[in-house]
Amino acid sequence: MYALQYHENTCLSCRTQDCLIKCQYIDIDKECARREILKIAHGKDSFVLHDCVTCYACEEYCPFNNHPFYLIVEKQEELDIPPLPRPIIQRGINMGIPFRGEPVIEKINGTSLLLGAFSDLMFLIQGRLFEGLPVISRDPRKMFHYFCQLMYLHYARSSVIKDRLPKVIKTITEHGVTEVICFHDECYGTYASYCPAVGIEVPFKPVHLFEYLYNRLHELKNEIRPVNLRVAYQRPCSSRLSPDKHHFVQDIFDLIGAQAVEREYVDENALCCGGTIEGQRREGSRKRAAAVQKRNIEDMKNAGAEVCVFNCPACYNTLSQMVARNGIKPIFMSDLCRLAIDENPAGWR
Amino acid sequence: MGSVYEALVEIVGEEHVSNQPEELFIYSWDLGTTEPHRPDYVVSPRTAEEIQKIVQLGNKEKIPVVPLGGGLSLAGLAVPFKGGMLLDLKRMDTIIEVNEKARYALVECGVSQGQLTSYLERRFPHLSHSEPGAPPTATIAGNVAIHGQGDLAHPYGFNSDMINGLEVVIPSGEICQFGSCAIGADWFTLHPLPDVGLFLGWIGTTGIITKVSLRLFPCKKIRGVAQFVVDDEELVPEITYKLTHTQMAEDIMATSQAIPPYTRELHHFTINIAADSEKELEFKLELIFDDTLGEYIRKGDGGFLGFNRGLQRPQISKTSDWRKGGGFEYVGSIMPIEKYPECYRRGREISERHGIPYTVLGRCIGAAHAMMFSWTYAFNRADPETIKHAREALHETDDLVLELGGTIWKPGIYGQKLVMERLNSSTLNLMRKVKQLLDPNGIMNPGNWEVIQRL
Numbered sequence: 001m002y003a004l005q006y007h008e009n010t011c012l013s014c015r016t017q018d019c020l021i022k023c024q025y026i027d028i029d030k031e032c033a034r035r036e037i038l039k040i041a042h043g044k045d046s047f048v049l050h051d052c053v054t055c056y057a058c059e060e061y062c063p064f065n066n067h068p069f070y071l072i073v074e075k076q077e078e079l080d081i082p083p084l085p086r087p088i089i090q091r092g093i094n095m096g097i098p099f100r101g102e103p104v105i106e107k108i109n110g111t112s113l114l115l116g117a118f119s120d121l122m123f124l125i126q127g128r129l130f131e132g133l134p135v136i137s138r139d140p141r142k143m144f145h146y147f148c149q150l151m152y153l154h155y156a157r158s159s160v161i162k163d164r165l166p167k168v169i170k171t172i173t174e175h176g177v178t179e180v181i182c183f184h185d186e187c188y189g190t191y192a193s194y195c196p197a198v199g200i201e202v203p204f205k206p207v208h209l210f211e212y213l214y215n216r217l218h219e220l221k222n223e224i225r226p227v228n229l230r231v232a233y234q235r236p237c238s239s240r241l242s243p244d245k246h247h248f249v250q251d252i253f254d255l256i257g258a259q260a261v262e263r264e265y266v267d268e269n270a271l272c273c274g275g276t277i278e279g280q281r282r283e284g285s286r287k288r289a290a291a292v293q294k295r296n297i298e299d300m301k302n303a304g305a306e307v308c309v310f311n312c313p314a315c316y317n318t319l320s321q322m323v324a325r326n327g328i329k330p331i332f333m334s335d336l337c338r339l340a341i342d343e344n345p346a347g348w349r
Numbered sequence: 350m351g352s353v354y355e356a357l358v359e360i361v362g363e364e365h366v367s368n369q370p371e372e373l374f375i376y377s378w379d380l381g382t383t384e385p386h387r388p389d390y391v392v393s394p395r396t397a398e399e400i401q402k403i404v405q406l407g408n409k410e411k412i413p414v415v416p417l418g419g420g421l422s423l424a425g426l427a428v429p430f431k432g433g434m435l436l437d438l439k440r441m442d443t444i445i446e447v448n449e450k451a452r453y454a455l456v457e458c459g460v461s462q463g464q465l466t467s468y469l470e471r472r473f474p475h476l477s478h479s480e481p482g483a484p485p486t487a488t489i490a491g492n493v494a495i496h497g498q499g500d501l502a503h504p505y506g507f508n509s510d511m512i513n514g515l516e517v518v519i520p521s522g523e524i525c526q527f528g529s530c531a532i533g534a535d536w537f538t539l540h541p542l543p544d545v546g547l548f549l550g551w552i553g554t555t556g557i558i559t560k561v562s563l564r565l566f567p568c569k570k571i572r573g574v575a576q577f578v579v580d581d582e583e584l585v586p587e588i589t590y591k592l593t594h595t596q597m598a599e600d601i602m603a604t605s606q607a608i609p610p611y612t613r614e615l616h617h618f619t620i621n622i623a624a625d626s627e628k629e630l631e632f633k634l635e636l637i638f639d640d641t642l643g644e645y646i647r648k649g650d651g652g653f654l655g656f657n658r659g660l661q662r663p664q665i666s667k668t669s670d671w672r673k674g675g676g677f678e679y680v681g682s683i684m685p686i687e688k689y690p691e692c693y694r695r696g697r698e699i700s701e702r703h704g705i706p707y708t709v710l711g712r713c714i715g716a717a718h719a720m721m722f723s724w725t726y727a728f729n730r731a732d733p734e735t736i737k738h739a740r741e742a743l744h745e746t747d748d749l750v751l752e753l754g755g756t757i758w759k760p761g762i763y764g765q766k767l768v769m770e771r772l773n774s775s776t777l778n779l780m781r782k783v784k785q786l787l788d789p790n791g792i793m794n795p796g797n798w799e800v801i802q803r804l
Contacts, residue, residue: 085645087580087615088652095611279653281646286638286653290631321658 002162002198004074008041010066019058019068024271026051037068040075048072049081053280053288054154055272056240059193067197069153069240076156083280089155096149096164100141103171108134111179111207114172116187117147118313124334125183127343128223129216136175145171148190150238154276158198165190165200173203181207185311189241209311210248213337217255223341226257231336232305232328233260234296234319235270236312243268249309252333256340261303271296275318293319297326309333353410357392357434360402365393365440376417376435381678382728382740383425383761388415388435395440397516397524397559404557405522407434407792414520415794416553418491419461421483423678424761426495426552430796438488441559444468451537452476452565453513458490458558465489469568477501477568479508480662482712490558495759496550498721500600500621500660501566502714503593508563509549512539516560517548520788528562536562547783552759553794555787569623571630572599574661576654577618577642582690584650585616585711589686591641592620593717597633599623601713605693607706608671616693622656630656671706674729678739679708680746680764681723684755686713689722691753696724699745703738721758765798 011034020026020033026048028036039046052072059069076082082089096117112134113125119140125133137146146168149161169191172180182188191206217224233249246267253260265271271292278289300308300323308323308330310316320330335345357366367373368390377385389412394400407414413433420427429435441459447469448455454465462478463485469476479499481492492499496509505511514528514536525531528539547555579588585603592601600621606612620637624630638646638653645651671677684692689711700707708725724746728739747764750757751771757764769777780800784791791801 082649085578085649085652087578087650088654090580091578091611091615091652091654094613094615095609097610099608099610275655278655281649283643283647284639285646286634318655 002200004067004070004158004198006041006067006071008038010064011037011041011068014064014066016063018061018063020048022061022268023058024269025053025055040071043075043078045079045081049076049079051282052076052083053272053277054083054237055276056153056237057268057270058240060240060243060268070158070194070197073153073156074158077158082156083282084155084276085279085281088279089157092151092155093157093160096144096147096151096160098142098144103137103139103142103145105171105174106134107176108136109176109178110134111181112136112175112177113181113183113212114146114187115143115183117143118183119143121183121313123346124332126346127338128220128341129213129334129337133181136172136177136180148184148187150186150190150194161194162198162200165195169195169200169202177204179205179207181209181212183209184238184313185209185236185242186238188245189238193241208242208245208248210252210333211245213334214248214251214255217252217337217340220341221255224256225340225342227336227340229258229307229336230261230304231258231307231309232263232300232303233266233270233309234273234312234315235267236310236315237272237276238312249333252337256337258307258309258336258340261300261305263299263303263305265296265299271299273312273315273318275314293322297322297328300328301326307331307336309336353406353412353434354390356406357390357403360399360406361392361394365395367391376437377429379423379425379428380421380676381423381425381761382676382736382743383428386428386430387432388429389432390434391437392434393437393440397518400436400518400557400559401522401524403434403436404518404520404792408520408522408790411790411792413792413795414557416557418458418488418494419483419486421487422491422495422759424759424764426759426761426797427794428796430762433792433795436557438490438557445560446536447473447476447565448535448537449473449476451535452567453537453562454478454565455514455536455560455562456489457560458488460489461485462487462489462492465563469565473565473568475568476565478563478565479505479511481508482662485662489563490561493561493563494549494558495552497759498712498714500662502712502721503598503601503716504596505564505566506715506718511564512549512561513537513564514539514560514562515548515558517556517558519556520790520793524559525556530562547787552797554798555783555793557793569625569629571625571627571658572621572623572660573656573658575620575622575634575638575656577620577638577651578654579616579618579645579651580614581650582616582693584645585618585689585693586687588618588642588645588651589689589711589713589720590717592618592637593713593715595633595636595641596716597622597636602710603689604708604710606708607700617654621660670727671708672727672729672735674731674735676728676730676736676739677725678728678743679723679725680743680750681721681758682750682753682755683714683719683758684711684722684750684753686711686717686720688753688755689720692722692724695749695753696746699724699742699749700726703742705735705738705742722755762796769798769800
């Protein structure tokens with residue numbers, strides 16, 4: 001069975017306790033943080049297990065890549081401390097069940113873009129940025145065969161991920177892919193971070209979408225016209241699993257002439273979209289989520305953002321209408337890039 | 350029969366009458382499982398006076414007259430079981446008046462739900478009517494005639510409770526008006542004149558509604574749907590009761606479906622909430638989800654799935670996709686809300702017995718006074734075996750409704766017979782007298798509510 005590679009000694013020798021100290025949703029001092037993370041490591045109850053909003057950020061904060069968030073999730077499941085109400089967990093787990101036949105396996109034998117469980121966003125994959133790039137999981141009826149399952153970290157169900165993920169990887173592999181460009185951060189985080197952390201083999205090379213977009217834009221460099229927009233980036237939770245790729249956000253902005261506004265809640269200090277928080281069991285979760293969203297959007301507004309850039313469809317669903325009501329246009333990163341090469345963004349709404 | 354055709358041409362014009370087989374074929378079908386029956390003529394009148402003449406012709410020639418609105422009842426209510434003249438009323442599609450201050454719309458019988466919704470959105474965005482879950486081509490008159498319910502059923506009840514006045518062509522050909530309009534006043538109230546109540550629920554067997562004055566209600570700037578989910582059907586009645594106590598919702602429904610998997614064995618409440626400002630919206634969300642349902646969330650028994658702005662209509666007809674072939678029909682019932690758990694469990698049993706993915710829905714009517722509970726059965730139109738299973742499941746469900754102490758909503762022929770078997774004998778007798786008085790020749794939508802046995 002797959003097991004999380006977590007090393008207690010790393011936490012014992014850690015002098016920062018950044019994993020919890022930097023948490024934006026739990027107020028904790030260094031001493032307490034050290035005590036609580038070790039309690040968690042020993043399988044004991046901790047208030048952290050109850051108060052965690054599952055924003056993934058501690059995965060990034062840990063200076064030793066010791067997977068504090070994966071640990072928290074495993075212990076929440078082990079100790080039966082679900083962050084979400086039981087019916088939401090059941091709903092979520094059932095959601096990932098494929099129910100409309102087997103996927104059609106087209107042999108690709110090379111690089112492919114993987115839409116995962118977002119086949120209904122196929123309309124975003126068009127234009128010169130994606131020219132000639134085969135796409136896996138184009139059919140919404142079959143998309144759950146390609147669902148990376150990592151969403152279940154929010155549900156404290158590592159067991160479901162470990163149970164289903166090998167079959168998903170097998171399905172992707174059957175396409176004969178060598179490189180998989182992941183449309184969503186979450187898929188990239190799954191194959192680049194979670195799988196190695198729990199010992200699941202990934203027989204293809206995952207590529208972050210932003211890395212692909214950056215490289216592709218470079219190829220089209222002569223066609224770029226600066227977008228001259230002041231932009232704010234809504235960093236998704238799963239981006240915390242690949243902090244080494246986060247620099248591509250700024251790299252792309254620089255390349256296309258987008259000016260990232262100066263914000264308080266940016267990069268490591270970014271705020272969650274609130275989509276998961278509002279459904280949690282903890283008292284006041286709905287209001288907590290609303291307050292986080294308000295702070296986040298106020299910050300964008302105060303910084304003078306004209307556009308809010310998304311990678312994650314879930315963040316987009318949660319926040320796009322809210323930012324629009326505040327006079328900020330929501331847009332997916334790929335669409336922003338298309339704007340820079342004088343194409344009409346498919347998702348401008 | 351040639352003379353009847355000519356008489357109809359005389360009444361409505363050649364373009365609006367047909368006895369051609371290809372058109373008769375189309376009008377012989379219902380969208381549900383009811384066997385088709387071919388009319389002899391299809392007629393599309395434009396005025397109440399034309400209907401008057403058609404009905405008089407029907408009486409003279411003893412030819413059935415079957416009124417058709419949107420044709421979306423699914424229960425075969427406008428299938429011409431005994432042939433005759435099928436009246437397609439869609440040409441009578443004028444929105445005659447919207448009285449903004451008294452909040453009502455006076456419409457002809459062919460005006461559709463979508464037409465009124467669109468008209469109000471454009472011209473009176475602060476007014477709304479209670480739109481049912483049917484496709485937008487369903488007509489206002491057809492819906493009130495079958496005691497439909499819409500997305501304002503929780504605060505305001507059945508759509509037939511929202512009638513301010515009616516114009517009806519009765520089988521003798523007389524054009525009658527009911528409500529304040531009957532004394533020449535505006536169409537602003539149905540009361541307090543003597544109640545004749547002869548045309549609702551009768552499925553066109555006592556007359557043809559030609560005009561409806563329908564109450565309109567405040568339409569707030571923000572309208573949207575919040576979702577709440579539970580995994581225990583026993584919680585649905587008490588949660589519904591608590592929700593109605595807040596008086597903060599416009600519509601409250603609980604649904605459960607086998608497909609897609611994320612809805613299976615769960616009960617999703619959709620709670621429509623409206624507000625004129627962010628402040629009002631937050632107040633309502635707080636009252637409902639923090640104060641009223643917070644206890645279920647903290648215990649882990651219920652989950653808040655968020656609030657989405659905008660109303661998506663309709664939802665339930667997507668059920669037709671669950672099986673290849675795009676067919677579905679449902680049994681609707683009016684039922685005490687406390688029966689939800691049993692309705693759900695027994696409905697699942699029926700579905701599973703017939704190999705059909707289960708789909709059930711309960712919509713709250715009034716302050717939890719009742720619910721419309723429906724069991725939907727999908728079938729493949731090209732596969733007679735699946736149609737047979739769906740039909741059997743529908744009949745078993747009709748039986749179940751009465752067994753559980755409910756009433757069948759817009760029953761088809763089978764359900765009507767079950768109801769008549771149980772009807773209080775004096776009531777049945779009164780219905781016979783009414784029918785005999787109004788329609789002595791039995792020409793009005795025959796086959797439905799056959800309280801008088803005819804040869």
